[in-house]
Amino acid sequence: MIKCNVKVNGTIGRAAVVRASKEGKQFMTYSVNVVLSPNNGINKTINISVIKDSNDSSVAAQYVAGHRIEVEGVLYFKKRGSELYLDMSENQSNFYPEQSKDGIEGEMHFRGTLGKNIEMKTDKKNRPYLACSAYSAEKVADGFEYTWVRFIRFSDVIEDFLIPKGTIEVKGDMDLSIYNDNLNLGCRIKEMSKWVKQPYQEKKEELPF
Numbered sequence: 196m197i198k199c200n201v202k203v204n205g206t207i208g209r210a211a212v213v214r215a216s217k218e219g220k221q222f223m224t225y226s227v228n229v230v231l232s233p234n235n236g237i238n239k240t241i242n243i244s245v246i247k248d249s250n251d252s253s254v255a256a257q258y259v260a261g262h263r264i265e266v267e268g269v270l271y272f273k274k275r276g277s278e279l280y281l282d283m284s285e286n287q288s289n290f291y292p293e294q295s296k297d298g299i300e301g302e303m304h305f306r307g308t309l310g311k312n313i314e315m316k317t318d319k320k321n322r323p324y325l326a327c328s329a330y331s332a333e334k335v336a337d338g339f340e341y342t343w344v345r346f347i348r349f350s351d352v353i354e355d356f357l358i359p360k361g362t363i364e365v366k367g368d369m370d371l372s373i374y375n376d377n378l379n380l381g382c383r384i385k386e387m388s389k390w391v392k393q394p395y396q397e398k399k400e401e402l403p404f
Contacts, residue, residue: 197331197342197380199270199369201301203283204263204294205229208242211258213250221250225258227266227283230297233373241299241371241378243270247285257290265292270301272380274333274340279378303369303382305344306390307331309361315353323351325384329363348384356389364390 211225229241245266249255258264266288273280313327325348330341346365356363370381 196306197272199301199303201270201299203227203229203243203266204292204298207258207260207262207264210260211255213252213255223247223249223255227264229299231371231373239373239376241281243281243283245283245285262290263292265289265294272342274342299371301369303367305365305382309359309363311359313357322349324349325353344380344382346382346384362390362392364388
C-alpha cells in the first residue's frame, strides 16, 4: 500500500466531466498536468487522473482545460508494466493558487517489503543516514505489480527488522524525482515500524479509474 496526502500545483489537462461507476454512483473526473524539473535533463510532464465526489455539472464546468489549479487530496500509484500511473481523490481545490510553480508535495504512508540493500551512508557533511528501498505489491489478473520506493533517514540506527525481505510500515515526506525520463518515488522517513503482513485478500479498488 502506498497512499499520500498531497497538495498538487499544475494545469488542468482534461476538462472535468461527470461519469458513473459500474455500481451507478456518479462522480466527477478530470486530469492535472504537473511539470517536474530534474536536476539534469529535460522537464517531464506528469499526468494525474483526479476524481471528485460530485455529480453537479455546473461544478464540473469550472474545471477548464489549460487553467491553473491547486488540488489537495489523496494520491495513489498504479504500476502497469513499465508505466506508473497517478490517481488522486480530490478533497478541495483552488483555481487561484498563490503558488505559480508546478509541484507535488505531501506525506506518504507506505506498507511493503524491503529489498536487498539496506545501508548506512554519510553525506557531504559527514552525517550518517539510512538508505534502503522497498516495494508495495498489487495483485493484477494472475500476477502482481511491484511499485518501488527509496527511503532515507538521517540517523545512525538500524532496527532489527531492517533485513532483506523484511516488511515495514513507514510514514514520511514524499519525494518525487525524475531520472532518465522515469518518475522515481522517494520518502524521507519520519516514523517506521515492522509491518505484520496479512494474507492477501482481494479488495475493490478505492478509486473508479
